[in-house]
Amino acid sequence: MNVDPLADTAPSRHAIESDDEDEYDVPSLSKPKPDQLSTPDVKFAGNFPIKSPLLLASSIAGEAWARGADLGQQQGAIYVGDSQVGLLFLPPWTRAAVVVSETFTRLPLSAMNPYTTAVIDRIQPTSISVLDSYSVQGYISPRIIPWDEAPVRYLSTNAISISDPELELFAPPNLMQSTMASLVSNVFWKSLASTENSTVALFLLPSPKLPAVPPSTIKPSSFPPPSDDIQWDKKTMQKVHQWLFETIGEGENVVQWVERNRGSSELQAANRRRAQGGIGEGGMYI
Known part of the structure; x- marks a missing residue:
């Protein structure tokens, strides 16, 4: 017969009560x-x-x-505080407003919802397509998939008409915690309180990196170092490019995506203008 020798022993005092004499000195967390x-x-x-x-x-x-x-020349900018977060492009071959976001700086969690709310309220878009990435290492799946074989995934507030075996749902129990996920959630909740139903589809390129922890504050904008660069193949990028415009009803006349080396894009030109005091570091706030 097994007998617990401590069964009749009274519990130690710290198990039922505590005072300053027997508490550990826990360092206080820094206040925001x-x-x-x-x-x-x-x-x-x-x-x-x-x-x-x-x-x-x-x-x-x-x-x-x-x-x-x-994309052509940069036509505007979106600032959070004094940092440029979004770049506006208005290509002549599409009716869409194109915003390239968080390439020069990243937003803390506290700024994500105010930023996406301001963008939606300002543009009042009729339809929205979004491009971001997801971490293959952090994705919960029944099978292990190397990142270079991982599919492009999507989330949408409505059913999308795109049918392609290389496009898969970003399925539960996986979660997105990026600024673009905040935008999709924002549009969904706004649609519940409005008669106007804006469709938003979020396409996610596979990334070999774990998701970075959001910064605690907004840092001054600067171009990301080459180590942050990830090369997706041309075929994948061309397909995603087509899907982005099909979602907003412009899949037929879209200008084809063309593979270029880093350093030759409109973003580099925009960054140079920003450093020289053009849109991105000055100008009138509207």
Whole structure:
């Protein structure tokens, strides 16, 4: 017969109560600064169209896509505080407003919803397509897939008409915690309280990297180092390019995506203008 020798022993005092004499000295967590708690100021420079389709390309996926898209000259900018977060392009071959976002700086969690809310309220888009990336290492799946064989995945507030074996749903229990995920959620909740139903589809390129932890504050904008560059193959980028415009109803007349080397895109030109005091570092806030 097994007998617990401590069964009749009274519990130690710290198991039922505690005072200053028997507590460990736990270091206090640093309190957030007041400027981290306040709602960030989102400002727009340039002539942003209203009630047009919107294409939003974000972060490393947005930078890679923008290299091969014929976007033309930068037409405006979106600032959070004093940092340029979004770049506006208005290519003549599409009615869509194209915003390339978070390629020069990244947003903290506290700024994601105010930023996406301001963009949606300013443009009031009729339809939205979004490009971002997801981490293959962090994706929960029944089978292990190497990142170079992983599919492009999607999320959408409505059913999409695109049928392709290389496009798969971003399925539960996986979660997205990026700014673009905030945008999709924002549009969904707004649609519940409105008679106007804007469709938004989020396409996610596979990334070999784990998702980076959002910064605690918004840092000054600067171009990402070459180590952050990920090369997706030409075929994948051309397909995603086509899907982005099909989602907003412009799949037939879309200009083809062309593979380019890093350093030759409109984003590099925009970054040079920003450094020289053009849109991106100055101008009138509208």
